[in-house]
Amino acid sequence: MFAGERRFRSKLQAVRELGPGPARSSRPQNVRFQPVDAPPPAAGGDEQGPPRGGDGGSRLPPPALPAVSRVGGDCRTRREGLAARGLPRPWHKSCERGAGQGPPARRESRSSWEGDFSKARKRPDGKPPSIERTKGSEILFGIAPCSLALSQYRRDLFRLFLKQSSGSRLVMSELVLQATARGVPVHHVNRRELDALCRGQVHQGVCLEATPLRFKSLEEAEKPDVGHEERPSRQLVWLALEQIQDPMNLGALLRSAYFLGVDRVVTSQRNSCPLTPTVSKASSGAMEVFDVYSTDDLRSFLKAKTAEGWEVVGTVSNPEDAENIPVISCLEFRWNKPIIIVIGSEGDGLSLETQLLCHRMLAIPPGRALHPGIESLNVSVATGILLHSICSQKLRHGD
Secondary structure (H helix, E strand, O other): OOHHHHHHHHHHHHHHHHOOOOOOOOOOOOOOOOOOOOOOOOOOOOOOOOEOOOOOOEOOOOOOOOOOOOOHHHHHHHHHHHHHOOOOOOOOOOHHHHOOOOOOOOOOOHHHHHHHHHHHHOOOOOOOOOOOOOOOOEEEEOHHHHHHHHHOOOOOEEEEEEEOOOOOHHHHHHHHHHHHHHOOOEEEEOHHHHHHHOOOOOOOOEEEEEOOOOOEEHHHHOOOOOOOOOOOOOOOEEEEEOOOOOHHHHHHHHHHHHHHOOOEEEEEOOOOOOOOHHHHHHOOOHHHOOOOEEEOOHHHHHHHHHHOOOEEEEEOOOHHHOOOOOEEEOOOOOOOOOEEEEEOEOOOEOOHHHHOOOOEEEEOOOOOOOOOOOOOOOHHHHHHHHHHHHHHHHHHOOO
């Protein structure tokens, strides 16, 4: 038998011989034994303890400890008795009521100090501290929107927030250079603070505080692009959006329109999504360089353009939904004058009043027999397909 096991069995035997005592607490108490080289207890006890460690000798067990009551006075008496015997003095919260003393001082580790410090920085509700924003500003998020906003002069910029120890050092260095050139202060913050700034959106370690972008008026849309004043008869493609409400869809529409060469984007003011940071992120920053116009009377705008010789082309997912308007596949559509492509809302499509103002309706032919319930495409995906089919003709004509 190993010496350690013999010592353990000796302690266990001593505890069994001591017994619970007349008023022992229901909680198990720690029993401390005297060292092997300690002197035996005072005479009067003829009961011998178990052998100790294999040295052949025997030691008397320590006298039974007094019963402990979780009340200040009795606990204090026991603590004093243990102190007189040179044994450690236990402490618990009830000691504060009796002895008026707290627990023995302990040295805090660095990790626990850092944890307490981080808790102190949190708000009482457990959320990270909020960063005070400039009145009337909004928070852009994402590398592309923030970088393009810094390179353009369409917004007033206040502060650039970068994540500490971000992985892409080259990108972050370029953002710092852009901000320095614009005189924008740069702040390095942790991820929790960035999450709080953009309300949990995918920020890619970058946030920018800036003024919002607004829609331009329809009168500004009538002005020709710089460099095209001498070519008034060139082929023009405008995109009109009726009540697009989802910011992700609006951002994707702007990205496709910018990429495929649409000249203007006009949206209805009523029940339409504003130009928010989410739209800018979904457009991969295209909103920062591409003007978006708005009108409070989309039908009057379409009537006016028709009178000027423009062709108004609507879109429909199911040809049977068109009201006495010729429907043509986008693959067969040909055009030789300025056109306006009108896109309807996500759920209902074009309203009946707007359909009646269209000269033709375009549809995307499916590549298979469709199962009921999935007969249509997402509005941004369908618009991308239609724009590619139409704008590719513009490129073939050398414009």
